[in-house]
Amino acid sequence: MSFDYSVHKLTGTVQHYSWGGTSFLPSLLTIENPNHTPFAEYWLGVHPSGPSSIEVNKQPILLSEVITSDPKAALSEPVFTHFGGLPYLFKVLDVKDMLSIQVHPTKEYAKVAFEKEEAAGIPLNAPNRNYKDKNHKPEIMLAMSEFWLLHGFKSEAxxxxxxxxxxxxxxxxxxxxxxxxxxxxxxxxxxxxxxxxxxxxxxxxxxxxxxxxxxxxxxxxxxxxxxxxxxxxxxxxxxxxxxxIYLFNIVCIMPGQGIFQDAGVPHAYLEGQNVELMANSDNVLRGGLTPKHIDVPELIKNIKFEHIEPVIIEGTKPCMGESVYPAPTTDFGIATIMLDGSYAFEHEAQSLDMFLVVEGGCVVNNQLTIKTGEAFAVFPGASITLNSSGKTLIYRAFVPSTVAYSQHEEN
Ligand SMILES: [Zn+2]
Structure with a gap:
């Protein structure tokens, strides 16, 4: 297949979980919602439960197929060698009702525990299956509104x-x-x-x-x-x-701020809208506020029983208009780009980067127009120039520079 690994419009998948709000995502994505169906999450990625597609000659094709057909070109050679696939999943969430209390395993533990459940013959889709894959699931999220969450145990005092x-x-x-x-x-x-x-x-x-x-x-x-x-x-x-709810820190973060949730930190989202970026994994151990399976011994094994002082992440500004939010993981990185019509933003992708416009709109390389709620994918090596006529806010997901993970020991 001769495929043009440059810039393509990207379309994600909505998840209608019952805790979602009924207006934020429909309005962002310009989807009518006359029956007030909950729109909980919008996914950009290649997870089989909600795969995204890209537009090629006005036709949608699955991003996962584009990656499979030439993974080194689609992901970059180092990313493919290190991760074997797209390492991240990018989401927008509208949390109307509280989510379950949860914790995610370390990579080392997930690998052992996954193999144990495989050996025990517990089907992947069984309700009592804890480990769906061998991966960890660190998460970073940036608030789009005032956002409330539970994050880690309070201090002893x-x-x-x-x-x-x-x-x-x-x-x-x-x-x-x-x-x-x-x-x-x-x-x-x-x-x-x-x-x-x-x-x-x-x-x-x-x-x-x-x-x-x-x-x-x-x-x-x-x-x-x-x-x-x-x-x-x-x-x-x-x-x-x-x-x-009584034992964990209650944290409020504001638009422009973020928070990172590493393995072992118990957490729950309470209310608000955010952009979330995580490792491509579905390993969640739950501790309540859910009708789903709760495995107390496994939950206890995965929680770090220590006080967590919540660290609110403010972006650093490497160049005009961009704020990068440092996350202590090699699986993903996230940044925001703010345009106001007075300057252009230039970027050369080092990985498969995803851009999501949440306010305003922009023109990519003077040819592709992207409106509020739309997204585009930029393949490694491709350069882009973004222009806007007014105030525009864009989120960018990427895989951090090759140096970071080539030095990182493979588990
Ligand atoms: Zn989580």
């Missing part, structure tokens, strides 16, 4: 304060002092449901009252507990994920 200030949790303080974070968390995750209900029902009822009376705001765990139960669906059985 703050956990003690939380336990002592919540009357139902006072009995837990001695256990935490004696057995530490892991002892406490494991106890809560293994507790019988009847005990969970008797401990948490009054907590939920009080949270609902306090939210209704306007006594609490989004910095309080109670606000999020109330949000979970305010739709009148009944309180019991109470989800034990509620405990995590």
């Amino acid at each position: 703050k956990i003690i304060e939380t336990l002592e200030n919540t009357v139902e949790f006072q009995v837990l303080a001695p256990l935490f002092r004696a057995e530490g974070l892991q002892g406490l968390y494991q106890f809560l995750m293994e507790m019988d449901q009847a005990q969970v209900d008797s401990l948490l029902s009054p907590v939920v009822k009080r949270a609902l009252r306090h939210k209704q009376d306007g006594k609490i705001d989004k910095t309080c765990p109670e606000w999020w507990v109330a949000k979970l139960y305010e739709n009148g669906a009944g309180i019991t059985p109470v989800d034990r994920g509620v405990f995590s």
Whole structure:
């Protein structure tokens, strides 16, 4: 196939998970949504659950097919040699309702655990299958709106304060002092449901009252507990994920800021819109707020039981209009490009780069017009010049420079 590895329009896939909002993504992507279907995520990548296509002579073809037909040309030789495929998955999320509490494994552990489940003959699509692949799943996300999330355990002092200030949790303080974070968390995750209900029902009822009376705001765990139960669906059985809302840091990041979530850091998205970039993996261990499978022993093995001080990432500006958000991984990199009509942005791709326009619009190499909500792929070695007539915001996903991963030891 003689394929032109330069610049092509790119079209992703929408995921309609029930926690998604009904207007943000339809409006970004210019899709009518008369039935108010939830639009949770928009994926750009080659994941089989939502593959993207590129436009060639006005016809869509799967990006995965373009890569398979000549992976070295499509990905660059070093990326193909090191990763064997496109290492990242690029997403836009609209979080209306809280997502599950989760943690992702290290690459080393995922490999061992995947092979163990393969050997045990657990089908890949079985509900009790934990490890879908051998990969880690570090994630970076940049806020598109005010964005709220749970991220890592609070400090010991703050956990003690939380336990002592919540009357139902006072009995837990001695256990935490004696057995530490892991002892406490494991106890809560293994507790019988009847005990969970008797401990948490009054907590939920009080949270609902306090939210209704306007006594609490989004910095309080109670606000999020109330949000979970305010739709009148009944309180019991109470989800034990509620405990995590009290034990984890509640973090708010603003547009222009980002946060990185490495293996072992428990987290949950609470509310808002963001752009998320992650390793191409589906390895998620869940700890509540989900109807999906929860495997407590595996969850415990993957969580790092330590205090995490959330690090909010601000972009660094290597050149006019661009902000790069450093992520401590070789699998992906992310940047934003801001144009205002007064200058052009020039770039030579070193990897398969994806550009997503979320505000305004631009013209690529004076020939391809890209509007709000549209995306394009730039293959390695291709150069682009972007021009806009007004304020334009673009997100760029890429694989970091070859030096970084050629020095990185293969596991
Ligand atoms: Zn995650």
